[in-house]
Amino acid sequence: MNRLRFWFLFPARALNGLLFLIPLGIIVLYSFMTRGTYGGQGSPLTIESYQRLFDPLYLSILLRSFWIAGISTAISLLFGFPLALFIATAAKHRGAYLNLVMLPFWTSFLVRTYAWMFLLRDTGLINTVLQSFGVIGEPIPMLYNDAAVVLGLVYGYLPFMVLPISSTLEKVDPALLEAAADLGATPWVALWKVIVPLAMPGIVAGSVLVFIPCLGAYLTPDLLGGGKSIMIGNIVQNQFTSARDWPFGSALSLVLTALVMGLLWIFVKKGGQKAL
Amino acid sequence: MRRVLGLIAIVVYLFLHVPLLVLTVFSFNSSRFTAWEGFSLKWYAAVMADHRMLESTWNSLIIAFVATSAATAIGTLAAYGMWKRKAPVLEGSLYLSLVTPEIVTGVSLLAFFQWLFHYMHIRLGMHTVILAHVTFSIAFVVIVVSARLKTMDATLEEAALDLGANHWQAFWRVTLPSLIPGIVAAALLTFTISFDDYVITSLVAGVDSETLPMVIYGMARKGVNPTVNAISATIVVLIGVLIVFAERLQQE
Numbered sequence: 001m002n003r004l005r006f007w008f009l010f011p012a013r014a015l016n017g018l019l020f021l022i023p024l025g026i027i028v029l030y031s032f033m034t035r036g037t038y039g040g041q042g043s044p045l046t047i048e049s050y051q052r053l054f055d056p057l058y059l060s061i062l063l064r065s066f067w068i069a070g071i072s073t074a075i076s077l078l079f080g081f082p083l084a085l086f087i088a089t090a091a092k093h094r095g096a097y098l099n100l101v102m103l104p105f106w107t108s109f110l111v112r113t114y115a116w117m118f119l120l121r122d123t124g125l126i127n128t129v130l131q132s133f134g135v136i137g138e139p140i141p142m143l144y145n146d147a148a149v150v151l152g153l154v155y156g157y158l159p160f161m162v163l164p165i166s167s168t169l170e171k172v173d174p175a176l177l178e179a180a181a182d183l184g185a186t187p188w189v190a191l192w193k194v195i196v197p198l199a200m201p202g203i204v205a206g207s208v209l210v211f212i213p214c215l216g217a218y219l220t221p222d223l224l225g226g227g228k229s230i231m232i233g234n235i236v237q238n239q240f241t242s243a244r245d246w247p248f249g250s251a252l253s254l255v256l257t258a259l260v261m262g263l264l265w266i267f268v269k270k271g272g273q274k275a276l
Numbered sequence: 277m278r279r280v281l282g283l284i285a286i287v288v289y290l291f292l293h294v295p296l297l298v299l300t301v302f303s304f305n306s307s308r309f310t311a312w313e314g315f316s317l318k319w320y321a322a323v324m325a326d327h328r329m330l331e332s333t334w335n336s337l338i339i340a341f342v343a344t345s346a347a348t349a350i351g352t353l354a355a356y357g358m359w360k361r362k363a364p365v366l367e368g369s370l371y372l373s374l375v376t377p378e379i380v381t382g383v384s385l386l387a388f389f390q391w392l393f394h395y396m397h398i399r400l401g402m403h404t405v406i407l408a409h410v411t412f413s414i415a416f417v418v419i420v421v422s423a424r425l426k427t428m429d430a431t432l433e434e435a436a437l438d439l440g441a442n443h444w445q446a447f448w449r450v451t452l453p454s455l456i457p458g459i460v461a462a463a464l465l466t467f468t469i470s471f472d473d474y475v476i477t478s479l480v481a482g483v484d485s486e487t488l489p490m491v492i493y494g495m496a497r498k499g500v501n502p503t504v505n506a507i508s509a510t511i512v513v514l515i516g517v518l519i520v521f522a523e524r525l526q527q528e
Contacts, residue, residue, distance in 0.1 A: 004443045004444060004447075005357045005361070008353040008354065008356055008357035009353070009354055009357040009358070009363055009366060011349075011350040011353065011354070012350050012351065012353070012354035012357075012366060012370070012414055012418070013354075013366055015350065015407075015410060015411050015414065016366065016369050016370060016373060016411065016414060017369070019385065019388070019407055019408070019411040020369065020372075020373045020376075020381070020411055020412075021369060022388060023381075023384035023385050023387060023388035024376075024384050026384065026387050026388050026391055027380075027383070027384045027387055030387060079284065079287075079288050079291075080288075082280075082281055082284040082285065082288075083284065083285050083288045083289075085281055086281040086282060086284065086285040087285075089278075089281075097285075099520075099523060100289060100292075100293075101289075101292065102519075102523075103293075103516060103519065103520075104292050104293060104296060106465075106468060106515065106516075106519040107296065107511070107512045107515045107516060107519075108468075108471075108472040108489070108508075108511050108512070108515060109472060109474075110472060110474050110489050110492055110493060110496075111296075111299075111472075111492070111508040111511055111512060112295070112296065113496075114299075114492065114496045114504060114508060115295040115296055115298070115299045115508070116295060117496060117500060118295075118298070118299055118302070118310075118500050118505065119295055119298065121499075121500055123309065123310060123500070124310060124500065125298060125302070125310050128309075128310040128311055132311070155291070155292070155295070158288070158292065187277040188277065191277070212375060213377075215377075216377025216378070216379060216380070218377070218378065218379040218475055219474060219475055223493075223496060223497070233377060233379040236379050236380065236383060237379055237382075237383070237479075240383045240386060240387075240479070246387065249383060250383075250387070253379075253380040253383055253384065256377055256379075256380060257376055257377065257380050260375060260376070260377060261372075261375070264375060
């Protein structure tokens, strides 16, 4: 049995080690190297790349990424919570309602982002319709700004908010609400004082699940922000392609990964994953 | 309150579904511009006449097919290996690969391959894309198959062993057959993830391995193009069918 188990686990271990852990290790190594004259990297070893992170330019992009991810998470919560409550308290078709949330999520992320470009561009659908009805004369610039990036992120990750909240809410005993009503609470008071506290594990889990991919986003700020609204992911990509400063790109990658891991670590430490 | 909730739910569902619906509808627009002129299939004809798009679709299909087959096999074996006795290091590492931002996975693979190429005469191409896809897909397969394993009765295997089967036979004849729905679901999900991936793929692809998402990305950067609407609508419908199918299997 043990020998069979060894061979069953071997391919996954080999591939994950060779093509995930070792590449991460190389990035760690590169982050302490010096950038060569023609790109590339070599000795001497230095922490210069990490010191550059405190350059106000990069620090501000780091803060912006947090800000954009935070706003996207808040908006996802604002709309995701009522939807989750609606699904969890539906008399029937709960599974169908949940599938309706998940279906667009599984279709291509790239295509979904492109769909918003199609809607928001100067010659896009929204501007064309508004112009043809004479509501506006000139097209409103809606693409290539922070709001478009936030919109794209909310659109992309809203399901991550809805799923954990609705599964926590489904476990809430309806008798508690009846008790609250008997004791004189209006539905809104009961919502705030009974349902929200009980849904808190799901709310926290959903917020973490939305915040993490938003923080590391690359495609959404690239396409909907169009170089005007950039996040950490875009800087990483840039350092590895056009800027050809791999040591600095590696340091940025590691900081981004460390932030994500740190958040998850706090979340797991507090027992938050039990809500999933 | 139920009415308010219903109203918000409708708004959110519209928000989630209208963009893709509108995109699909306008892929049948005869005009190149966003104003509706009339029904036409000409953008679908344009897709069929576009060599670059066809070639990249073919590349994407090959990559997704090979990566899915390999990742499903490797992931299923690993999930089974972790069923009765945990493998905390592998499990932790797989979760790590799942939550690492895609862009970081991409650049680290790029760095790794470039480093490797100093010592071996190979280049970026289909093989590097496939290797990358297999690696990031294993975690998805393990999660889906493990979920299926959790619902299964381990005593069935013990019964098989008592009746004289060896461990391999117990796996192959008893456990694996009842895992099939989970495995197929995992494969379908992996296929869609592999077929869709842009971020990692674009970093480890070579000149001869352009994928469909890379072509779509390039065209989207340049501006909205009705041909992209047509290919996008096709992807949305096909992937949608695959996913509904996968969901059905998982619920069985």
